[in-house]
Amino acid sequence: MAKLQGTRKGAFRAYFFGFFVCLAGFLFGYDTGIVGGVLTMESYKRDFGYTDNTTVSAVMVSLQNVGAFLSALAVFPVSERYGRKKTIQVAMTVFCTGVILQVIPSHSLVCFYIGRFVSGLGLGSATAVVPAYNAEQAPKEIRGMLGSGMQWLFALGVMISYWVDYGTVQGIGGSHSAEWQIPVGLQMVPAALLGFGLIFQKESIRWLAKKNRNEEAWEALKWMRADDGPEVKAEFNEIKAGIAEEVRASEGFKKRELLEPANRYRLGLAFGIFLGQQCTGMTALAYFGPQFFKLLVGSGTKNLLITGLFGAEKFITVGIYILFFSEMWNRKPTLWISAILMSICFIIVTVVNKTTPAPVDNQTTSAGIATVAMIFITNSIYQFSWGPLPWPYAAEIFPNRIREVGTSVGVSTQWLFNFLFSLTTPYMIKDMSTYVFLFYAALDIVMAIMVWFFVKETKGRTLEEMEQIFNSRAAFDNEAARNKALEIESSGSEDRFSDVHVIGKHADIDGK
Secondary structure, eight states, X not given: OOOOOSOHHHHHHHHHHHHHHTHHHHHHHHHHHHHHHHTTOHHHHHHHTOOXXXXXXXXXXXXXXXXXXXXXXXXXXXXXXXXXXXXXXXXXXXXXXXXXXXXXXXXOHHHHHHHHHHHHHHHHHHHHHHHHHXXXXXXXXXXXXXXXXXXHHHHHHHHHHHHHHXXXXXXXXXXXXXXXXXXXXXXHHHHHHHHHHGXXXXXXXXXXHHTTOHHHHHHHHHHHHTOOSHHHHHHHHHHHHHHHHHHHHXXXXXXXXXXXXXXXXXXXXXXXXXXXXXXXXXXXXXHSHHHHHHHHHOSSTXXXXXXXXXXXXXXXXXXXXXXXXXXXXXXXXXXXXXXXXXHHHHHHHHHHHHHXXXXXXXXXXXXXXXXXXXXXXXXXXXXXXXXXXXXXXXXXSSOGGGHHHHHHHHHHHHHHHHHHHHHHHHHHHHHHTTHHHHHHHHHHHHHHHHHHHHOOOOTTOOTTTHHHHTTOTTOOOHHHHHHHHHHHHHTTOOOTTXXXXXXXXXXXXXXX
């Protein structure tokens, strides 16, 4: 685990805040996980009276993803104007409204679909804002760990949803509507916790500084770090220097800033890394776990049990990565090596499945067990790489002025391809059988190649240093800014809020 400088209280606050806001990831995971199980429940089929399982599966998942895509893409002006806290709180209110529309006993698929779309609007907004909010508050030493918390909490949500599905099927059975209403309705619990809990948290330090609310920004930073010593003052001056240089370098620009080569490159990376996350096939497995495992071991309630174990493994492995390896391994090699390993695993699954006898009378075969084990290994590889890494990476590579836009592009990409894969996966399972794994194996190879050529390493660098990594017009000498701030502190100056001027590679604070 990375060593964090500063006070113990500051470390506690950083960890607590980072993982708390990642409740948005838990909500995403829980919602993802309940779908496959609910669609297998007899009570759900009876209450809504449908016969086309494939179409209902595709529409039920994809409608929420459409809402999430639209809101994730459109939320950045709201977040920019009103701040991160308020935006997330409103998003959770919208989400709960959608859940209520889903659980009321309307017996109407249209009403349920509307609820899915509305809850998607809230979920997409939250997942787009939280990575930026988290990155802007986190110390650089643990920014990757805290940002990866989105995937850890996502995995926890998926795991709990699987076991809730399994528990209601075993405990209630298909005789009562509560069998599906309980799993769906429980989504409101983490949403309410996140919405109300943010009342007690500080607004984004960098957002406040960008709005020239320097006193509030300083108080927020001082509270988050539980310290007001020289290092914290130096960090604050580096933040101000970075924002000042962004303003200077982009003066006269607005939306045209996005056309700067460095920013176009970063937008492409945010798009590509979240596209790659969906191309692994693991999100499709999270949505439709029981349906995938049916291909390997046959029908029966054992598929819900296997899916529950799959979710538990997901949570445990991503937790191990975040706690022990997230700040040890570099981002780039982790991504391309893992993509190759996942491709190999999927190829093995396909070959074994196609060269061994299929289950007879739904009796699990040794080959079926072997392919399930290989899927579990693939899942572990994903949780050590493509699952957690896109969240902090897409948030940390952008400058303050366009971080809302950048993270919105990245997360909306995630929702867009989440929608496309969730819409097509039921049909792919139906028409391609286990060849669907070969399809994802090919995509993994493409991803490895793209990472090798285009992804830049960012581990251990401050957000302000990203300007140098991507050769931006707003690049400046970060160390000079920090050292100058420390010199001012050692000389006894108390003027924390004086203007910061950074020209080219030289930092000039207080005009000195």
